[in-house]
Amino acid sequence: MTEMQLILVLWLVGVLTEAITGALAAGRNRMDLFGVVMVACFTAIGGGTVRDVLLGGYPLIWVAHPEYLLAIAITALLTVACAPVMRYLSRLFLTLDALGLAVFSIIGVQKALSMGCSPMTAIAAGLITGIFGGILRDLFCQRVPLVFQKELYAIVSLATASLYMGLTLVEVSEWVKLLICLPLGFGFRLLAIRFSWSVPTFDYQEQTAH
Amino acid sequence: MTEMQLILVLWLVGVLTEAITGALAAGRNRMDLFGVVMVACFTAIGGGTVRDVLLGGYPLIWVAHPEYLLAIAITALLTVACAPVMRYLSRLFLTLDALGLAVFSIIGVQKALSMGCSPMTAIAAGLITGIFGGILRDLFCQRVPLVFQKELYAIVSLATASLYMGLTLVEVSEWVKLLICLPLGFGFRLLAIRFSWSVPTFDYQEQTAH
Amino acid sequence: MTEMQLILVLWLVGVLTEAITGALAAGRNRMDLFGVVMVACFTAIGGGTVRDVLLGGYPLIWVAHPEYLLAIAITALLTVACAPVMRYLSRLFLTLDALGLAVFSIIGVQKALSMGCSPMTAIAAGLITGIFGGILRDLFCQRVPLVFQKELYAIVSLATASLYMGLTLVEVSEWVKLLICLPLGFGFRLLAIRFSWSVPTFDYQEQTAH
Numbered sequence: 001m002t003e004m005q006l007i008l009v010l011w012l013v014g015v016l017t018e019a020i021t022g023a024l025a026a027g028r029n030r031m032d033l034f035g036v037v038m039v040a041c042f043t044a045i046g047g048g049t050v051r052d053v054l055l056g057g058y059p060l061i062w063v064a065h066p067e068y069l070l071a072i073a074i075t076a077l078l079t080v081a082c083a084p085v086m087r088y089l090s091r092l093f094l095t096l097d098a099l100g101l102a103v104f105s106i107i108g109v110q111k112a113l114s115m116g117c118s119p120m121t122a123i124a125a126g127l128i129t130g131i132f133g134g135i136l137r138d139l140f141c142q143r144v145p146l147v148f149q150k151e152l153y154a155i156v157s158l159a160t161a162s163l164y165m166g167l168t169l170v171e172v173s174e175w176v177k178l179l180i181c182l183p184l185g186f187g188f189r190l191l192a193i194r195f196s197w198s199v200p201t202f203d204y205q206e207q208t209a210h
Numbered sequence: 211m212t213e214m215q216l217i218l219v220l221w222l223v224g225v226l227t228e229a230i231t232g233a234l235a236a237g238r239n240r241m242d243l244f245g246v247v248m249v250a251c252f253t254a255i256g257g258g259t260v261r262d263v264l265l266g267g268y269p270l271i272w273v274a275h276p277e278y279l280l281a282i283a284i285t286a287l288l289t290v291a292c293a294p295v296m297r298y299l300s301r302l303f304l305t306l307d308a309l310g311l312a313v314f315s316i317i318g319v320q321k322a323l324s325m326g327c328s329p330m331t332a333i334a335a336g337l338i339t340g341i342f343g344g345i346l347r348d349l350f351c352q353r354v355p356l357v358f359q360k361e362l363y364a365i366v367s368l369a370t371a372s373l374y375m376g377l378t379l380v381e382v383s384e385w386v387k388l389l390i391c392l393p394l395g396f397g398f399r400l401l402a403i404r405f406s407w408s409v410p411t412f413d414y415q416e417q418t419a420h
Numbered sequence: 421m422t423e424m425q426l427i428l429v430l431w432l433v434g435v436l437t438e439a440i441t442g443a444l445a446a447g448r449n450r451m452d453l454f455g456v457v458m459v460a461c462f463t464a465i466g467g468g469t470v471r472d473v474l475l476g477g478y479p480l481i482w483v484a485h486p487e488y489l490l491a492i493a494i495t496a497l498l499t500v501a502c503a504p505v506m507r508y509l510s511r512l513f514l515t516l517d518a519l520g521l522a523v524f525s526i527i528g529v530q531k532a533l534s535m536g537c538s539p540m541t542a543i544a545a546g547l548i549t550g551i552f553g554g555i556l557r558d559l560f561c562q563r564v565p566l567v568f569q570k571e572l573y574a575i576v577s578l579a580t581a582s583l584y585m586g587l588t589l590v591e592v593s594e595w596v597k598l599l600i601c602l603p604l605g606f607g608f609r610l611l612a613i614r615f616s617w618s619v620p621t622f623d624y625q626e627q628t629a630h
Binding site: 234237240248259270276 | 473474475476537538540541544555559562563564565567568569570574619620621622623624625
């Protein structure tokens with residue numbers, strides 16, 4: 001298996017995991033099956049889509065490969081069918097989501113670099129890929145994005161993307177970069193969940209200028 | 211009248227109908243006249259704009275033809291002026307909206323095919339064109355998109371786009387495609403309204419992983 | 421100082437002012453520091469980003485100059501650190517925001533014209549640049565955009581952009597255009613705040629077709 005095949009497999013795991021979390025979020029909003037499929041799509045490929053629209057990286061991945069949309073739709077409908085057992089799998093989803101977060105962050109950096117972006121833009125692209133699926137999910141489910149309020153999630157994405165970018169600058173081989181960044185990003189997120197690490201909150205309740 | 215003239219006329223009917231539904235939704239949120247015009251614009255041309263941004267189909271239609279923005283703004287302000295009689299016209303709007311939905315879905319497929327997209331992407335483009343105006347309207351009016359929750363709306367768009375795509379693949383002439391897809395899509399939506407058809411809902415209220 | 425240097429300095433003042441208003445809005449939603457930085461970014465550069473995505477004007481400014489993202493992030497974090505004194509500065513922020521609004525509107529027109537857009541599209545681009553940062557801020561903070569509901573804000577942007585476009589059509593020199601449009605746009609907004617000018621509201625509470 002080449003490193004690109006590894007990253008593709010992990011990307012697919014991440015995409016389908018995000019499809020499941022999107023479908024469950026839609027269910028919490030009592031959406032119909034069509035809404036479930038749509039929110040699953042936004043969650044699963046929203047991050048990469050926002051990144052590519054912002055970078056002008058056309059064609060988008062799901063435009064070139066619409067079969068991913070089909071895979072996401074099927075995953076979303078299977079999630080509905082298997083809803084009764086989903087509650088017992090929440091730990092598994094958190095784990096797969098943590099893996100997906102690390103993979104998405106790395107892929108975002110790779111994509112931006114392949115388009116000739118600067119290191120700082122590439123890190124931003126990694127972050128956008130990592131977190132925007134969840135932001136879109138929360139936007140369509142009418143809640144302030146979780147990633148802005150709770151848990152160490154975005155910071156994990158930022159750290160993973162930055163580390164990958166740093167290793168790229170010192171010209172480490174692709175395998176070594178993946179073997180360093182994937183476990184560290186994945187482990188960082190798992191530790192953040194385990195110990196409920198979070199970022200300080202800014203609570204500003206004065207009435208001021210809008 | 212050529213088939214392209216017919217589709218342009220029907221598109222304009224659809225755009226202006228959507229402008230009216232957008233203006234009324236803004237009024238339900240007690241927006242000011244500027245907000246009314248903006249929400250009318252999002253509703254009327256949001257679907258095509260999202261489609262073209264996702265496909266990279268520049269320039270956008272309203273960038274090339276900003277006079278459409280003016281027509282939408284005038285329609286929105288006329289809607290405000292005629293608000294007292296609007297309640298008596300709701301059946302007319304539902305009917306015009308049903309026609310617009312079929313037309314938008316067909317135009318989305320046509321646009322994607324003209325850009326060399328695959329059949330499945332073209333169907334997705336038809337769906338996006340059909341429903342994203344309403345999604346943006348609901349997003350800016352702070353409600354979970356209607357299209358994700360109620361009524362057979364998106365499915366009508368999906369069916370119309372799929373049928374048009376299928377007829378394109380078997381190389382039917384443009385007139386025949388329109389004469390088949392427009393009445394079927396339009397009629398399907400009217401039947402869905404008449405008999406309150408809807409898609410099953412997914413209600414998932416367990417607390418699980420985000 | 422050339423006119424382009426003046427406009428760049430004023431643009432930076434506007435961007436950093438918007439970053440502060442974004443950070444404070446995030447604080448009102450009790451977001452964490454990451455959310456604060458994100459909402460500051462959306463508010464500060466969201467308008468220009470939406471404009472360039474709609475016009476296809478790649479690369480986006482912050483993709484070409486990611487150091488602006490860093491400046492916005494630092495400004496947002498300084499806003500958190502200085503939160504206790506922020507309430508005493510609300511009048512200052514309103515003033516800087518009014519200046520930023522005029523500058524953003526002018527820059528939007530300039531950018532669209534430099535891409536060969538028509539006068540009407542250029543005015544739309546000025547308006548989008550002026551108001552979309554605040555719209556995105558409100559969207560992520562879960563409120564109906566202020567600009568759709570209260571105050572003479574968007575109209576100021578529209579007037580400034582239209583005036584600048586008009587002066588461009590009669591081929592006035594850049595300095596003269598700036599010396600006319602900046603004070604007029606700025607003053608118009610200050611007067612609107614001072615006298616609580618607002619646009620009439622459309623209140624439509626009938627149940628009608630969606």
